[in-house]
Amino acid sequence: MARPRLQDVANHAGVSLATASRVLNGSSRQPGPELVERVRAAAADLGYVVNAQAQALARSRTGLLGLVVQDISDPYFSSIAAGAQAAAREHGRMVLLASTERDPDAERDAVAAFAAHRVDAIVVVGTRWSPEEDAPVAAELETFEAGGGRSVVVGQPLGSARVVRPPNAEGAADLAAALRDQGHHRFVLLSAPDRVVTAQERAGAFTAAVTAGGGEVIEVVEQQFSRDGGYAAGDRVAEIARESADAGLDAPCVFAVTDVMAIGLIARLRELAVTVPDDVRVAGFDDIPTLRDHVPSVTTVTIPLEEMGRLAVAAAVAEQGAEPGAAVGHEVVLRRSTARPPR
Amino acid sequence: MARPRLQDVANHAGVSLATASRVLNGSSRQPGPELVERVRAAAADLGYVVNAQAQALARSRTGLLGLVVQDISDPYFSSIAAGAQAAAREHGRMVLLASTERDPDAERDAVAAFAAHRVDAIVVVGTRWSPEEDAPVAAELETFEAGGGRSVVVGQPLGSARVVRPPNAEGAADLAAALRDQGHHRFVLLSAPDRVVTAQERAGAFTAAVTAGGGEVIEVVEQQFSRDGGYAAGDRVAEIARESADAGLDAPCVFAVTDVMAIGLIARLRELAVTVPDDVRVAGFDDIPTLRDHVPSVTTVTIPLEEMGRLAVAAAVAEQGAEPGAAVGHEVVLRRSTARPPR
DNA sequence: CTCCAGAGGGAATGCGCTTTCCGGTCTCAC
DNA sequence: GTGAGACCGGAAAGCGCATTCCCTCTGGAG
Incomplete structure (x- = not known):
C-alpha cells in the first residue's frame, strides 16, 4: 500500500x-x-x-539545521549538541548531524553535504585549525551563505559566519589570577600543537596573565589535544615535579588547556605515584560533565556548554539582523587538584 | 544571486x-x-x-537515516551515536538526530517527524518502557514501515523493527558468576523502576544467577536510572554497610544496573565516608568511556557501544532479506571497586 | 546499396506539495 | 436596489531534479 x-x-x-x-x-x-x-x-x-521533502521543495525552506561537531562521543561536543538539539526542537527544526573525527577535510565534506540538502543554517562547532586547513571549510560556508543560508560557528570566527565565542582568553586569565591568589607561582603549561586555535587562545592568555601577576611559566609541554595527549605528558610532568622537590621549590601547577588532557595527565601521574595536589597541582578548562565525579576533584573553568549550543541555534534561526554574535559567561572553580597544603 | x-x-x-x-x-x-x-x-x-531535496523527491529516496537517542549528552548514547554516525558516513547516508530526554512522547514525535522527512530508515536507541508507553512509538514505526521504511531498534524488540540487542541478561549473569568466583555472596541490587526494561533485564538475570550460585540478594534499592538515582541510593547503601559491619558480616556487594548509577552511588558513599571497596563493593554495567579514569576503578560489563551503533546502521541500510537481528559480545571486567581485601 | 541495431541526445512527464491568481458568492453600506 | 469589498474554493503554475520515451545519427552486416 x-x-x-x-x-x-x-x-x-x-x-x-x-x-x-x-x-x-x-x-x-x-x-x-x-x-x-x-x-x-x-x-x-x-x-x-x-512529505517534508516535497514541502521543502515547494517552499524552498527545509526546516533543517546542520550541526557539525568534531567528535560526538566527546562530552564537550555532546553537551553542546544536547543544547543545540533541545533548542532546535523548540524552534521546530530538525537537526542533521555530522561528526568529523577532528578532520578538517571531513568538516568541509559535511558542510558541502549539508548545503546539498539545503539546510536553512549550518552550525560548526569546535576549534579552528591553521588558516590553510580552515580555508576549504570557509570557502564552502561562503558558497552556502551566498546561496541564502545562514552559518554559525561555535569557536573562533570563520568567514562571515556568526560566532558564539567560548571565553577562552577571559577564562584562562581569570584562572591564572585565581591560582595566583591561591599562592601558586610556578606554572607548567600543558598545551596542544599550534594549529589548535582554542589551545593557543587559552595558553596565550594564561601565560600573559601569569606573567603579569608576577608568576612564571617554567615549561611548556606540547601534546595532542586529547585525553591521551594529557596521559603522554605525564612522564615529563612527573620529572618536573621531582626536580622541583629536589630543589626544595614549591610544587608546580600544571594548566592543561582542556579538561580531558588534565584527566589523562592525572591518570598517568597516579601510575607514577605522583600525588595530585601534593606533588603537582593540576587545573583544566571546560568543566565537562565527566569531571563531576572525578577524584581528585579538578580545578577548572566552567563554561556553559549546553547554553552555547542553544545560543548557536538561536543565532542560526534568528530573523535577519538579530544578534550577530553572542558572548557567554564563565566561572573559575577551584577544587582539590590545586589545593595547597595547610601550613 | x-x-x-x-x-x-x-x-x-x-x-x-x-x-x-x-x-x-x-x-x-x-x-x-x-x-x-x-x-x-x-x-x-x-x-x-x-539540490538533494529535489533529488529525493524525484527518486523517492532521501539517503537520510533517522537516529533517535534518549539523551545525546549521556556517554552511553553518544558512544552509540558515534558508531552510527561513522557507519552512516561510510554508507553515504546522512544522519537526522533526535534526542528525547527519555520521554516516550518525544520519542513518538521524533519518529513521526522522521517519517515526514521520508528518511530511508529509523534507528531507535535505548531501553523500552512499559507496553503502554511503548505503544505510540510502536504504532508510529509500524506506519513508517508500511510506507516502505526500514526500522531498527537498539535495545528491546519493538513492533517488527530489526533488533540490535545489548547482552543485558548474559552480561549480568556472567557478572554475577565472576563476583561469586571472587568470593562475594551478599548482594544489594541497585535497580530502576519497573518500566525501565533494560534495568529489569539486568536485574532479573543477575538475581537469578546469584541465587543459582548460592549467593543472596539481601536488598533491592530502586532509584532513577541515572547518576542522581545512584547518588540518592547512597544513604541506604551506607546503612546496609554499617549493619553488615555491626553484624560482623562480609561487606555487601552492590550491583548497579548501569555505570552512571554506580558512579553516583560511589560519589555519595565518599561523602558519607563509606569506603569502596573496603566497606561496600560496587559493580556497574556498560563500561562507558567515563569510567576509564574513575577512582576507584569500577568493575563492570563491557559492551561494544560503538559497534552496536554500527550494527544498527548496517541493519538499517542492508538490502532486503539481510541479517534480521544482530548479537554483540560482552566481557566482565573486574576492577578495584569489587576487590576483596587480602587475608 | 539497403536495412537494422545501437548509441547518444533531448523533450516531456511526474515526484508531492505550496502559492499565486481567478472567478464566484455573500454581505453591508449607501 | 446597487456597487464595492471581503471571503472562499479551485485551477494551475511552478519548486529542481530523474527518467522514460522518442528521434536522429552512425556503423556494420547482409
Missing part, C-alpha cells in the same frame, strides 16, 4: 488540493470550519503523513 | 537538462566524454550544488 498523497486526502474529502494543503499545513489562510473538519477526518482516515 | 539550478548548468554547457543530470548525478547512462567534460566545467564554473 503506497503512502497516501495530499491529493488522495483531497479526493477523499471531496475538496481541492489547495484546500487540503491549506488545512493541513499551517497556511495563514484557513478554509471554512466545515471543510477543515472534512479534510482533517480524511487525513486521519487515510493515515496521511505529510 | 540565486543558486544555480541544473537547468542553468545545462544551458551554460549547451546541453539538455537530461544530459546534465546524467553527467552530474551518477546515472548508469553516461554521455560522450566531450559532453561530460563540458558539463563538469559548466557546473564548476557556476558553483553548482545539487
Whole structure:
C-alpha cells in the first residue's frame, strides 16, 4: 500500500488540493470550519503523513539545521549538541548531524553535504585549525551563505559566519589570577600543537596573565589535544615535579588547556605515584560533565556548554539582523587538584 | 544571486537538462566524454550544488537515516551515536538526530517527524518502557514501515523493527558468576523502576544467577536510572554497610544496573565516608568511556557501544532479506571497586 | 546499396506539495 | 436596489531534479 498523497486526502474529502494543503499545513489562510473538519477526518482516515521533502521543495525552506561537531562521543561536543538539539526542537527544526573525527577535510565534506540538502543554517562547532586547513571549510560556508543560508560557528570566527565565542582568553586569565591568589607561582603549561586555535587562545592568555601577576611559566609541554595527549605528558610532568622537590621549590601547577588532557595527565601521574595536589597541582578548562565525579576533584573553568549550543541555534534561526554574535559567561572553580597544603 | 539550478548548468554547457543530470548525478547512462567534460566545467564554473531535496523527491529516496537517542549528552548514547554516525558516513547516508530526554512522547514525535522527512530508515536507541508507553512509538514505526521504511531498534524488540540487542541478561549473569568466583555472596541490587526494561533485564538475570550460585540478594534499592538515582541510593547503601559491619558480616556487594548509577552511588558513599571497596563493593554495567579514569576503578560489563551503533546502521541500510537481528559480545571486567581485601 | 541495431541526445512527464491568481458568492453600506 | 469589498474554493503554475520515451545519427552486416 503506497503512502497516501495530499491529493488522495483531497479526493477523499471531496475538496481541492489547495484546500487540503491549506488545512493541513499551517497556511495563514484557513478554509471554512466545515471543510477543515472534512479534510482533517480524511487525513486521519487515510493515515496521511505529510512529505517534508516535497514541502521543502515547494517552499524552498527545509526546516533543517546542520550541526557539525568534531567528535560526538566527546562530552564537550555532546553537551553542546544536547543544547543545540533541545533548542532546535523548540524552534521546530530538525537537526542533521555530522561528526568529523577532528578532520578538517571531513568538516568541509559535511558542510558541502549539508548545503546539498539545503539546510536553512549550518552550525560548526569546535576549534579552528591553521588558516590553510580552515580555508576549504570557509570557502564552502561562503558558497552556502551566498546561496541564502545562514552559518554559525561555535569557536573562533570563520568567514562571515556568526560566532558564539567560548571565553577562552577571559577564562584562562581569570584562572591564572585565581591560582595566583591561591599562592601558586610556578606554572607548567600543558598545551596542544599550534594549529589548535582554542589551545593557543587559552595558553596565550594564561601565560600573559601569569606573567603579569608576577608568576612564571617554567615549561611548556606540547601534546595532542586529547585525553591521551594529557596521559603522554605525564612522564615529563612527573620529572618536573621531582626536580622541583629536589630543589626544595614549591610544587608546580600544571594548566592543561582542556579538561580531558588534565584527566589523562592525572591518570598517568597516579601510575607514577605522583600525588595530585601534593606533588603537582593540576587545573583544566571546560568543566565537562565527566569531571563531576572525578577524584581528585579538578580545578577548572566552567563554561556553559549546553547554553552555547542553544545560543548557536538561536543565532542560526534568528530573523535577519538579530544578534550577530553572542558572548557567554564563565566561572573559575577551584577544587582539590590545586589545593595547597595547610601550613 | 540565486543558486544555480541544473537547468542553468545545462544551458551554460549547451546541453539538455537530461544530459546534465546524467553527467552530474551518477546515472548508469553516461554521455560522450566531450559532453561530460563540458558539463563538469559548466557546473564548476557556476558553483553548482545539487539540490538533494529535489533529488529525493524525484527518486523517492532521501539517503537520510533517522537516529533517535534518549539523551545525546549521556556517554552511553553518544558512544552509540558515534558508531552510527561513522557507519552512516561510510554508507553515504546522512544522519537526522533526535534526542528525547527519555520521554516516550518525544520519542513518538521524533519518529513521526522522521517519517515526514521520508528518511530511508529509523534507528531507535535505548531501553523500552512499559507496553503502554511503548505503544505510540510502536504504532508510529509500524506506519513508517508500511510506507516502505526500514526500522531498527537498539535495545528491546519493538513492533517488527530489526533488533540490535545489548547482552543485558548474559552480561549480568556472567557478572554475577565472576563476583561469586571472587568470593562475594551478599548482594544489594541497585535497580530502576519497573518500566525501565533494560534495568529489569539486568536485574532479573543477575538475581537469578546469584541465587543459582548460592549467593543472596539481601536488598533491592530502586532509584532513577541515572547518576542522581545512584547518588540518592547512597544513604541506604551506607546503612546496609554499617549493619553488615555491626553484624560482623562480609561487606555487601552492590550491583548497579548501569555505570552512571554506580558512579553516583560511589560519589555519595565518599561523602558519607563509606569506603569502596573496603566497606561496600560496587559493580556497574556498560563500561562507558567515563569510567576509564574513575577512582576507584569500577568493575563492570563491557559492551561494544560503538559497534552496536554500527550494527544498527548496517541493519538499517542492508538490502532486503539481510541479517534480521544482530548479537554483540560482552566481557566482565573486574576492577578495584569489587576487590576483596587480602587475608 | 539497403536495412537494422545501437548509441547518444533531448523533450516531456511526474515526484508531492505550496502559492499565486481567478472567478464566484455573500454581505453591508449607501 | 446597487456597487464595492471581503471571503472562499479551485485551477494551475511552478519548486529542481530523474527518467522514460522518442528521434536522429552512425556503423556494420547482409
